[in-house]
Amino acid sequence: MIVSRLNVDPGSEIGDEVHARNQGLLTDLKGMWSMLMDIGSVKLFYVITRIILSKLWRTLWYWNTTEDRLLAYVKKTAVEGDPASVLAAIRKYNDYEWTMALHPEKKLKTDEVVRKATPEICFEMGCYVGLSAITVASQIPPGGRLITVEYVPKIADVARELVHFAGLDQVITVITGTAEDAIKVLRSEYHVDKLDFVFVDHCKWQYLPDLKLLEKERLLRKGTIIMADDMLWPGAPDYLEYVENDPKYQTERFNCKAILLNVPVAMAISVYQGED
Ligand SMILES: C[S@@+](CC[C@H](N)C(=O)[O-])C[C@H]1O[C@@H](n2cnc3c(N)ncnc32)[C@H](O)[C@@H]1O
Known part of the structure; x- marks a missing residue:
């Protein structure tokens, strides 16, 4: 040529x-x-x-956002009232367009941990459109509930719509705001005494301060499971250092690879050993 x-x-x-x-x-x-x-x-x-x-x-x-497109896709292709089909549609949408939703290996690990732990009162920091929230809610026993926080109002609205579409309104409450503000009102406004399971997946520099706030508010009990994503990449080194070395936590890592970059990533799965 x-x-x-x-x-x-x-x-x-x-x-x-x-x-x-x-x-x-x-x-x-x-x-x-x-x-x-x-x-x-x-x-x-x-x-x-x-x-x-x-x-x-x-x-x-x-002329719309990724989350609008994802919502439209799920409503078009998933079965209303069927959380598994909603989760599958969110995952499928990721094949067309990258989103922040939890990657499949980590989702499977979350399924496994929650199924074994049978937690009743769960809290998530960083809801995004609700893939991890619907994952957790699908595994908790009847009567259990999950309170999840999303900072971006428009994304929180999409998460609420997806939760409603999945038929999980009675199980999942989506709060709009920062995790920090939500933690402060968990007891007074959401009637939480102790948390059984916490999923940490919001901005990385807030992982440690927000975990310490949960401790300070006495929302953790001996045996509370805290699962935190993105340990190595983008990474929350201060958080990892804390849960791996402080005797109040027993921590193991779940290692896997990031889909697009093929770099090692990990989740930290910690069990709180402190006083109630
Ligand atoms: C990685 S995404 C969460 C993905 C979600 N857990 C899932 O697997 O489907 C992180 C989300 O946390 C939200 N976020 C960031 N900082 C936050 C904060 N301080 N409090 C609450 N949400 C926050 C972001 O807007 C974003 O939607």
Whole structure:
């Protein structure tokens, strides 16, 4: 192609030479590109740029947000009143467009932990559209409940709609606001005495302060399970250091890989050993 654009006859000697040089250049470029892609930060930059550009394109084209599109997709494809089908549709939507919803391996681990623990009173920090909330709510025993907090009002509205669509209004309460503010009113406004299970998945620098606030408000009991996502990437090192070293917690890590980046990620699963 390049040869003909240069107006050189491909069959001629000069044509062959130009063609060979182009091929060499192409191979060099490919080599350089794959070398760059091996460098973690470049790969990270590439993946994030791709996600942002594809989201921007969709947002301008459809003139709505990722969460609006996800909600419409779930309502169109899932069965109303069936949490499993809502979860499957949210997951399927992730194949079309990246969202912040919990990745499949971690969802399975959450299923397992909650099923074994049979917690009645659960609290989540960082609801997003409710994938992890619906996951937890699907596993808790009858009569149990989950209070979840989402900081962005529009996203909290989508989560409420999805919870309603899944038929879980009686089980899940979505609070709009910060986890910190919610913790302060859990006892007075939501009649929580002690929490059996806590899922931590909001902004990483708030993990530790909010955990300490739960301790201070005496909302943890001996045996409360605290599951925290994104331990290694993006990472909450101060939180991990605390739950892995403070004798008030017994912690194990669940290691897996991030889907897009193929980098190691982990969840911390801690059991509170402190006083009630
Ligand atoms: C990683 S997403 C949560 C994903 C969700 N747990 C799931 O698996 O489907 C993090 C969410 O936490 C919310 N968030 C960030 N900081 C927060 C805070 N301080 N309090 C409550 N929500 C917060 C963000 O708006 C975002 O929707």
